[in-house]
Amino acid sequence: MATITVNGVRHEVHAPGDTPLLYILRNELLLTGPQFGCGLAQCGACSVLIDGKETRSCAVALSDITPKQEITTLEGLSARWSEQMHLPAEEAKTTLHPVQQAWIDEQTPQCGFCQNGMMIKATELLESNPKPTVAQIKAAFTTSGPSPNVCRCGTYTAIIEAVQHAGQLMVEGK
Amino acid sequence: MRRIPARVFGASLSRRNFLRAGGVLAVGLGAVGLEVAHTHAAGPTVPGNSLDPTLPSSWIEIHPDNTVLMRTGKSDFGQGTVYTAYRQIVAEELSVPFEAITTVVQGDTDRTPDGSGAFDFLGSGMPNIRKAAAYTYQALLGLASDHLGVPKDKLTVTDGVVSGGGKSISYGDLVKDQQLKLTIPVSGDLTGIGGLSVEGNPPMKQVSEYKIIGKSFQNSVTRSKVTAKETWVTDVRLPGMLHGRVLHPKTLGSKLISAGALDKTKFPTAQLIVKGNLVAVVSPSEWEAIQAAEAVAGSTQWTEWKGLPGNADLFRHLRDDMDWKSTPVTKAPTNKGNVEAALRSARKKLSATYQLSYMKHAPIGPSMAVADVSPDGMVHVHTHTQNPQQLRAEIAMMLKSTPDHVVVHTYSGPGHYGRSNGGNAGAEDEAVLLSQATGKPVRVQWMRADDMQWSTQSPAAFSDVQLAIDDNGKLAAYQIDHYMPAMQDDRLVGAVLAGLPTQPAPYVVADSIASTSNDLQDPWTYPTTPNLLEHGHGTFQVGQQASPTAIGLRDHSMRTPGQFQQNYPRELAISEAAALAGADAIQFRIDHSTDERAIGVLKAVREASGWQTHPSPQPAASATGSATVTGRGVALMFRSQTWWACVAEVSVTPSTGVIVVDKVTVAVDPGIVINPQQLKRQIQGGTVMGIGIALMEEVAFDQSSVTTDDWIAYPIPSMADLPEINVVLVHNPKVGTYGAGSEAANALAAPAIAAAFHDATGKNIRRLPMKPAYVQAVLSS
Numbered sequence A: 001m002a003t004i005t006v007n008g009v010r011h012e013v014h015a016p017g018d019t020p021l022l023y024i025l026r027n028e029l030l031l032t033g034p035q036f037g038c039g040l041a042q043c044g045a046c047s048v049l050i051d052g053k054e055t056r057s058c059a060v061a062l063s064d065i066t067p068k069q070e071i072t073t074l075e076g077l078s079a080r081w082s083e084q085m086h087l088p089a090e091e092a093k094t095t096l097h098p099v100q101q102a103w104i105d106e107q108t109p110q111c112g113f114c115q116n117g118m119m120i121k122a123t124e125l126l127e128s129n130p131k132p133t134v135a136q137i138k139a140a141f142t143t144s145g146p147s148p149n150v151c152r153c154g155t156y157t158a159i160i161e162a163v164q165h166a167g168q169l170m171v172e173g174k
Numbered sequence B: 001m002r003r004i005p006a007r008v009f010g011a012s013l014s015r016r017n018f019l020r021a022g023g024v025l026a027v028g029l030g031a032v033g034l035e036v037a038h039t040h041a042a043g044p045t046v047p048g049n050s051l052d053p054t055l056p057s058s059w060i061e062i063h064p065d066n067t068v069l070m071r072t073g074k075s076d077f078g079q080g081t082v083y084t085a086y087r088q089i090v091a092e093e094l095s096v097p098f099e100a101i102t103t104v105v106q107g108d109t110d111r112t113p114d115g116s117g118a119f120d121f122l123g124s125g126m127p128n129i130r131k132a133a134a135y136t137y138q139a140l141l142g143l144a145s146d147h148l149g150v151p152k153d154k155l156t157v158t159d160g161v162v163s164g165g166g167k168s169i170s171y172g173d174l175v176k177d178q179q180l181k182l183t184i185p186v187s188g189d190l191t192g193i194g195g196l197s198v199e200g201n202p203p204m205k206q207v208s209e210y211k212i213i214g215k216s217f218q219n220s221v222t223r224s225k226v227t228a229k230e231t232w233v234t235d236v237r238l239p240g241m242l243h244g245r246v247l248h249p250k251t252l253g254s255k256l257i258s259a260g261a262l263d264k265t266k267f268p269t270a271q272l273i274v275k276g277n278l279v280a281v282v283s284p285s286e287w288e289a290i291q292a293a294e295a296v297a298g299s300t301q302w303t304e305w306k307g308l309p310g311n312a313d314l315f316r317h318l319r320d321d322m323d324w325k326s327t328p329v330t331k332a333p334t335n336k337g338n339v340e341a342a343l344r345s346a347r348k349k350l351s352a353t354y355q356l357s358y359m360k361h362a363p364i365g366p367s368m369a370v371a372d373v374s375p376d377g378m379v380h381v382h383t384h385t386q387n388p389q390q391l392r393a394e395i396a397m398m399l400k401s402t403p404d405h406v407v408v409h410t411y412s413g414p415g416h417y418g419r420s421n422g423g424n425a426g427a428e429d430e431a432v433l434l435s436q437a438t439g440k441p442v443r444v445q446w447m448r449a450d451d452m453q454w455s456t457q458s459p460a461a462f463s464d465v466q467l468a469i470d471d472n473g474k475l476a477a478y479q480i481d482h483y484m485p486a487m488q489d490d491r492l493v494g495a496v497l498a499g500l501p502t503q504p505a506p507y508v509v510a511d512s513i514a515s516t517s518n519d520l521q522d523p524w525t526y527p528t529t530p531n532l533l534e535h536g537h538g539t540f541q542v543g544q545q546a547s548p549t550a551i552g553l554r555d556h557s558m559r560t561p562g563q564f565q566q567n568y569p570r571e572l573a574i575s576e577a578a579a580l581a582g583a584d585a586i587q588f589r590i591d592h593s594t595d596e597r598a599i600g601v602l603k604a605v606r607e608a609s610g611w612q613t614h615p616s617p618q619p620a621a622s623a624t625g626s627a628t629v630t631g632r633g634v635a636l637m638f639r640s641q642t643w644w645a646c647v648a649e650v651s652v653t654p655s656t657g658v659i660v661v662d663k664v665t666v667a668v669d670p671g672i673v674i675n676p677q678q679l680k681r682q683i684q685g686g687t688v689m690g691i692g693i694a695l696m697e698e699v700a701f702d703q704s705s706v707t708t709d710d711w712i713a714y715p716i717p718s719m720a721d722l723p724e725i726n727v728v729l730v731h732n733p734k735v736g737t738y739g740a741g742s743e744a745a746n747a748l749a750a751p752a753i754a755a756a757f758h759d760a761t762g763k764n765i766r767r768l769p770m771k772p773a774y775v776q777a778v779l780s781s
Helices: A021-028 A074-084 A089-094 A098-105 A115-128 A134-142 A156-172 B085-094 B128-148 B171-175 B221-226 B286-298 B311-320 B339-345 B388-398 B427-438 B448-454 B493-498 B563-580 B585-591 B596-609 B676-695 B742-761 B772-779
Strands: A002-006 A009-013 A047-050 A053-056 A070-072 B011-015 B024-029 B060-062 B068-072 B101-106 B156-158 B161-164 B167-170 B179-184 B186-188 B196-198 B242-246 B256-258 B271-275 B278-283 B348-356 B368-373 B379-383 B406-410 B442-445 B461-469 B475-485 B531-539 B629-639 B642-653 B658-671 B724-731
Touching: A002 A021, A009 A021, A021 B286, A047 A115, A053 A115, A070 A074, A074 A089, A074 A098, A074 A115, A098 A115, A098 A156, A098 B221, A115 A134, A115 A156, A115 B221, A134 A156, A156 B676, B060 B085, B060 B128, B060 B171, B068 B085, B068 B128, B085 B101, B085 B128, B128 B156, B128 B161, B128 B167, B128 B171, B128 B179, B128 B196, B161 B171, B167 B171, B242 B286, B242 B427, B271 B427, B278 B286, B278 B427, B278 B493, B311 B461, B311 B475, B339 B461, B339 B475, B339 B531, B348 B563, B368 B427, B379 B388, B379 B427, B388 B406, B388 B427, B427 B442, B427 B493, B461 B563, B475 B563, B563 B585, B563 B629, B563 B742, B585 B596, B585 B629, B596 B629, B596 B642, B596 B658, B596 B724, B629 B742, B642 B742, B658 B676, B658 B742, B658 B772, B676 B724, B676 B742
Parallel strands: A002 A070, B024 B179, B068 B101, B242 B442, B379 B406, B475 B531, B658 B724
Antiparallel strands: A002 A009, A047 A053, A047 A070, B011 B179, B024 B060, B060 B068, B156 B161, B161 B167, B186 B196, B242 B278, B271 B278, B348 B461, B368 B379, B368 B442, B461 B475, B629 B642, B642 B658
């Protein structure tokens, strides 16, 4: 048994310690934002934030996670933003994370299967640098993690535009 | 009782003699021309559609609250077309606001009317849903005319409100408290590759009256996808469901000797299932299934097989060892003149061979499906497939059942880019067999290596070109011979492994999707050429005949299928011809074109890219040294009523052989642009895939197996490879049609990049992908 904290909620999980976090999230907690893409930390489809850092959940064992570590999945992005902005509960209910809003405004996804990881990566980047240059965005999505975050539909132009747009929304506090 | 117009432009409208709460105008299937095999004795419906036969499955419903529901058998694969362009088309033809269409039902075999695949959505401007909407509009006008007592031609419609003679009524009020049924003529084969087509010629909205088409409406599923609200196929969970992992054979021609033992002390809830050469492990726990499958694989014995040439020997093998004689050679309808004589007499000539390696569709999510086989033989498949109706027919064939026993439910999933169009994506049939064996729902998830090694690929190909330039610098003769193994293997691989019935492996046959024939897919676009010969040479898949299971390197259509394999050599050769003529590559194309839309996109791409007119190579070209040299190249394509031109600008570092694509400009004239933003996004994405195909993507294999089994071995473009992409949409309403084929964007980059390489270095490069080691070899030749 292990205790993990996901999107602000503590969960007691009954599963072998070597189980990758991805399967815990998807099958035990029914948090299906993270997707299985490779199981090899080579694509980023399964990414989550662990203490703010983009992490491939397919390559982290349950036993390597402490209860104090804050795991945020795609499902938790809006609440993460509302908490950061100290939004009233009513407003928080209808507020999307600026990254999600920008992804909609820019019509970023094609099939969308990789976009979980793209949004997680964007959040990691923008929390430390809300006004990244294109070069910084490219570096974040290619060299900052265990592999580039890859998109087979080739939505990189739209991702860059959405990251910049999201950064703008964050600066404006929207 | 009001009079109902009996027939409206080939469609017939009737009113049911009972009232249903609310009322509805449902546009249903007519049986006109429907194949007998798919006509239900009880009425105009199709077997296995769970819709009530007395209530024909609807294309469009008009509801009393003025909302509209539409249904299409086309599955969304990320293009968003069914949620954007289709909605706009229907709203336009019905004269209702875009937002009035509140529900789009897509894909599922039991809930949608027309079948066919997730390709050619706009069908030369006449998708089924457009005609269905046009018929519906006429029926509504008829009802309103009757209601208002005003002739149809005196009525106007704005936002779903019909007005005339100083009176008006909304669509909702027209259908309220009534059950109206419009029957429209259709033809075709529901479970065939093309599905059903709506027939007849209902009047269409004039292009000049368009208010909704041409605007950038957003894709309605984007929100649910980015907020984790979407139910993806990966999220489907059924009560009692088991997780399955398949142990695919050691080689592409192996047969099972003995399955390894399952250690129940280590994997207490796992179960081993063997059916012919199909070996799998199922478990209530996904992680246990994965680990148990790995453990069993370690002790499973397979026969050895070495029936592939190995990719280092691929192009020699293709030319020398494959059977190009059994399959009739195809000829272009545009062939003319006497190429042989013109080549003999010309002074400037080119003879060259162009080669493309095998490529993968490489979806980000590996093949995955859930199946539930009931004791009574009903099969439910939950999946992400490009052709649910065809998949249902293939599953029925495998089970020696009938399509009405198979229901396919579709969900969002990773884009497949063509490969699942015949139902051959892999996990679906395997999930069905494992569910049948266990009596429980089974979710089969292929692992990354399964997907890389056991899915189909886009076929390798080569083309021989001979051309001649006359004394005026014009193309005097052009001959191209395209060679490509069969492209469309629709067999379910799990069924093949299990020894169950499938479609035939590709074979010599006329007019079949399973044919080894290499059809000419790339329309000739330089009509001033006096002597022209284009031939297509087809053959079996590599390794297919040598494999005891007839598997080998299975192929399937991938974005711009066949046309890409033919357009790449053609366009690169035309750039070389321009260089041979001492002409600028864009001007040379313009000088050989007569279609003003072709000339239009060439001029548009020239202007938008800032193209410097000069013959290639450019004066500063260099094939040596560590200093970066730059160049630009162009490509042209006509596909699905749409003209495409692309300029690629590259930097080449001769000492390292690295090509970097700096900028790509695409000009496209589809006729009517339906949704500028969505089209632009599709083109930007396709361009990125095109860069991958051009520079890095190559399926490697030894004599037994595909060896590129992960994202390291088979890299696709990352954001680091992204150039500046400039898309120019040439809205050309006078053409009057919605050109299709945004997938063409992925085919344009490679010939433009290769031509740009020549402009930069003075060296011709004629094989894809253009990886650094190969580039260095070309530069030092």
